[in-house]
Amino acid sequence: MEKKLLSGNEAIARGAYEANASVATGYPGTPSTEILENISKFYGDKIYCEWAPNEKVAFETAAGATTTGARAITTMKLVGLNVAADPLMTLAYTGVAGGFIAVVADDPGMNSSQNEQDTRLFAHFAKVPVLEPADSQEAKEFVKIGFEISEQFGTPVILRTTTTTSHSRSVVELGAPIELNRPHSFKKDPQRFVPIPAFARGMRVRLEERVEKLAKAASISSLNRIEWNTNGDKRVGIVTSGAAYQYVKEVFPEANILKLGWCYPFPDELFLEFADQVERVFVIEELEDFMERRFKELGVATVGKRLGNEKLVPKYGPLDVDVLRDVKRKLAENEATKAYFVAPNVTKSDAKLPEIPTLPNRPPVLCPGCPHRGFFYALSKFDVVVSGDIGCYTLGVAPPLNCMDTVLCMGGGFTVAHGMDCAKNDRPVVGIVGDSTFFHSGMTGLMDVVYNKGKSTLVVLDNRITAMTGHQENPGTGKTILGEETFAASVSEIAKAMGCKNVVEINPRYLDETTKALKTAIESDEPWLIVAKEPCPLAYRKKLEKNYRVNQEKCKKCGGCLKIGCPAIERAADKTVSVNESLCVDCGLCAQVCKFNALEEVDLAAAKGGLV
Amino acid sequence: MNAQTNTKESTSVVLVGVGGQGILLASAIIAQAALTTGYDVKTYEVHGMAQRGGSVLAQVRYGEKVYSPLIPKHEASVLASLERTEALRYVDYLAPHGLAVVSDQVIVPVTVSSGAATYPEMDETALKTYFPRLVYVSAVERALELGNARAANVILLGALSTKLDNLADDAWQKAIQTCVKPKFVDLNLQAFYLGRELAKNA
Numbered sequence: 001m002e003k004k005l006l007s008g009n010e011a012i013a014r015g016a017y018e019a020n021a022s023v024a025t026g027y028p029g030t031p032s033t034e035i036l037e038n039i040s041k042f043y044g045d046k047i048y049c050e051w052a053p054n055e056k057v058a059f060e061t062a063a064g065a066t067t068t069g070a071r072a073i074t075t076m077k078l079v080g081l082n083v084a085a086d087p088l089m090t091l092a093y094t095g096v097a098g099g100f101i102a103v104v105a106d107d108p109g110m111n112s113s114q115n116e117q118d119t120r121l122f123a124h125f126a127k128v129p130v131l132e133p134a135d136s137q138e139a140k141e142f143v144k145i146g147f148e149i150s151e152q153f154g155t156p157v158i159l160r161t162t163t164t165t166s167h168s169r170s171v172v173e174l175g176a177p178i179e180l181n182r183p184h185s186f187k188k189d190p191q192r193f194v195p196i197p198a199f200a201r202g203m204r205v206r207l208e209e210r211v212e213k214l215a216k217a218a219s220i221s222s223l224n225r226i227e228w229n230t231n232g233d234k235r236v237g238i239v240t241s242g243a244a245y246q247y248v249k250e251v252f253p254e255a256n257i258l259k260l261g262w263c264y265p266f267p268d269e270l271f272l273e274f275a276d277q278v279e280r281v282f283v284i285e286e287l288e289d290f291m292e293r294r295f296k297e298l299g300v301a302t303v304g305k306r307l308g309n310e311k312l313v314p315k316y317g318p319l320d321v322d323v324l325r326d327v328k329r330k331l332a333e334n335e336a337t338k339a340y341f342v343a344p345n346v347t348k349s350d351a352k353l354p355e356i357p358t359l360p361n362r363p364p365v366l367c368p369g370c371p372h373r374g375f376f377y378a379l380s381k382f383d384v385v386v387s388g389d390i391g392c393y394t395l396g397v398a399p400p401l402n403c404m405d406t407v408l409c410m411g412g413g414f415t416v417a418h419g420m421d422c423a424k425n426d427r428p429v430v431g432i433v434g435d436s437t438f439f440h441s442g443m444t445g446l447m448d449v450v451y452n453k454g455k456s457t458l459v460v461l462d463n464r465i466t467a468m469t470g471h472q473e474n475p476g477t478g479k480t481i482l483g484e485e486t487f488a489a490s491v492s493e494i495a496k497a498m499g500c501k502n503v504v505e506i507n508p509r510y511l512d513e514t515t516k517a518l519k520t521a522i523e524s525d526e527p528w529l530i531v532a533k534e535p536c537p538l539a540y541r542k543k544l545e546k547n548y549r550v551n552q553e554k555c556k557k558c559g560g561c562l563k564i565g566c567p568a569i570e571r572a573a574d575k576t577v578s579v580n581e582s583l584c585v586d587c588g589l590c591a592q593v594c595k596f597n598a599l600e601e602v603d604l605a606a607a608k609g610g611l612v
Numbered sequence: 613m614n615a616q617t618n619t620k621e622s623t624s625v626v627l628v629g630v631g632g633q634g635i636l637l638a639s640a641i642i643a644q645a646a647l648t649t650g651y652d653v654k655t656y657e658v659h660g661m662a663q664r665g666g667s668v669l670a671q672v673r674y675g676e677k678v679y680s681p682l683i684p685k686h687e688a689s690v691l692a693s694l695e696r697t698e699a700l701r702y703v704d705y706l707a708p709h710g711l712a713v714v715s716d717q718v719i720v721p722v723t724v725s726s727g728a729a730t731y732p733e734m735d736e737t738a739l740k741t742y743f744p745r746l747v748y749v750s751a752v753e754r755a756l757e758l759g760n761a762r763a764a765n766v767i768l769l770g771a772l773s774t775k776l777d778n779l780a781d782d783a784w785q786k787a788i789q790t791c792v793k794p795k796f797v798d799l800n801l802q803a804f805y806l807g808r809e810l811a812k813n814a
Contacts, residue, residue, distance in 0.1 A: 171647065360729035
């Protein structure tokens with residue numbers, strides 16, 4: 001079979017195809033987004049795919065599909081599972097008729113996330129199996145095996161990846177899709193599918209029985225294996241899973257390893273079998289001490305997050321080879337463990353390098369031409385508190401715009417603002433969501449504000465796309481994940497239907513109209529919804545005919561144009577300002593803030609002609 | 613199961629720059645060349661928030677057997693930077709006697725324009741004090757001479773390929789043909805060999 005280099009996410013998409021899944025749903029979220037993108041791109045003619053407005057909807061749709069006997073997969077990032085927690089907790093009770101996998105991508109190190117929750121604990125809470133691939137080949141295989149576990153035991157299954165397993169590429173051997181040929185037919189069975197208390201109590205009992213059976217199955221599953229070392233030395237046994245396994249293999253090549261791909265329901269028998277055969281058990285896992293606690297519950301002494309009174313394996317942040325070398329060094333130096341380990345030897349250069357100069361930070365920034373920039377610049381002139389949520393516009397928190405005061409969760413911009421208003425905050429409050437987060441869960445907040453006679457100024461920064469995760473369609477864009485035309489939901493019409501009387505659409509690229517709308521709304525005693533509507537220039541690229549240049553004769557070097565924080569505007573050491581022509585996309589915001597009309601729009605064809 | 617694999621036998625390459633400069637294509641070509649040669653390959657790249665003008669990093673490792681996709685400190689044979697000073701941010705990755713390939717392009721971050729930070733003075737001589745084995749290239753200028761500024765990444769790739777002698781010329785050619793759109797193959801092959809030539813002269 002063909003071998004390809006695939007990311008973990010691409011491999012999961014391939015796994016869904018090889019496992020003959022019928023339905024795939026999701027909501028974009030780094031590091032999970034590319035799974036559904038790849039399913040739709042390569043297998044969209046065979047697997048029904050959709051971006052749902054949020055993870056709960058995506059989860060429920062997949063859950064519905066699986067009641068017919070079909071195989072369904074849903075994808076989300078770690079915090080997405082919080083949104084989908086309600087259906088998860090009860091789907092564990094009702095169980096599934098077909099195969100069901102929720103892929104949840106964790107983000108140790110918080111590369112693109114607001115928290116670092118460990119989804120394995122969620123699986124434990126919901127009492128459902130959790131599988132953890134360590135590379136792309138496993139990511140693909142675990143989808144296929146996950147469906148089998150799901151169907152054999154009638155349970156939803158969580159496939160947990162991390163940023164490293166989702167975004168690293170490794171070699172994958174492709175397989176042929178299996179044939180299922182099964183009818184998709186819902187069979188009426190209220191005692192199974194309707195958790196009214198009388199039936200749910202029976203489900204509760206069956207759930208506990210299922211967890212016990214799963215634990216036994218996990219103990220003998222091919223997803224879990226012991227790798228004995230070649231020299232027969234049984235003193236050190238390391239328990240690990242997921243990406244951490246790769247680092248353990250590299251740093252502790254001499255160790256015996258219990259490698260978990262299916263760590264919950266806890267395979268107690270396998271845990272004890274391993275512990276019995278080695279002298280000391282070491283647990284090296286990324287994030288929480290999930291498996292280590294279980295070993296302790298089973299009465300096995302372990303070294304993991306702590307070594308005596310000292311911290312050992314970090315409980316937060318990502319692991320890597322360097323982190324584990326530090327761990328090994330500590331183990332080699334500690335009285336209690338030094339007999340077992342030799343400190344790793346790293347070849348560093350002997351040459352003394354001169355001190356490296358302080359490098360300027362390169363935080364992620366709003367792109368040149370981003371419509372959010374104009375809105376935030378206008379907003380920065382008002383004395384208000386700003387509550388936002390998750391999207392590119394969260395970057396409005398950074399200097400020089402300094403516009404975001406609180407962020408809680410997806411869709412939370414409106415409701416947090418409303419709460420401040422309810423508490424009679426001494427300054428006006430502006431609540432912000434994006435187009436995608438409005439449809440995700442922001443719109444219920446708008447309904448709350450109108451219904452309860454709030455007075456907040458609410459803003460939808462509608463750039464016509466789900467931008468931060470890499471430009472996915474959403475219910476407002478008029479296109480499905482497959483690019484088919486569909487109804488484009490209108491934020492303004494939805495707001496009006498909810499009873500919001502004051503709705504205004506503006507283009508945030510124009511400072512005057514943006515400022516005017518904000519002033520009216522902030523001074524009003526009624527709720528206002530401002531829809532700041534302008535497409536993301538990255539998602540909707542247009543051919544550039546003009547861009548801006550600084551007329552050095554007019555420029556007073558006052559630095560006023562730098563206050564919009566545009567990456568295309570650069571200032572030299574002598575304070576001369578210039579526009580980087582390769583970055584400018586002709587949005588014209590700088591020209592609106594320059595008091596000396598020094599920023600001039602130039603016709604590109606003419607400018608080029610002049611040079612020749 | 614061979615538990616005694618010597619990881620030092622794997623070759624590691626770090627590519628850095630600023631979001632949008634074409635690092636991912638360069639890392640994809642290296643990975644493809646290694647795969648074609650029959651090596652085990654792993655790569656890692658940054659997605660999401662950091663891509664928006666942030667400092668970005670791509671990593672490629674290949675060898676008989678590769679475990680961690682993330683490159684440990686002091687183990688990269690080559691560190692290539694599409695931006696003049698970004699290489700300094702990742703100097704720890706480079707192995708003793710490793711090769712640094714740096715484009716002279718300067719991308720001024722907003723933190724500098726706004727006055728919150730300064731961009732360090734840095735030229736070839738200064739960079740040589742940190743990277744004794746340095747290939748310093750006017751990659752964008754040379755790419756423009758070939759007709760397309762975006763080929764700068766593949767010029768750097770050509771330069772760094774001189775250090776990766778376990779990948780044959782044929783593997784590089786095939787990889788470029790696989791990873792690049794057909795109409796850009798000739799341009800990129802030209803860029804690649806120009807980069808090789810520049811590294812020879814350095």
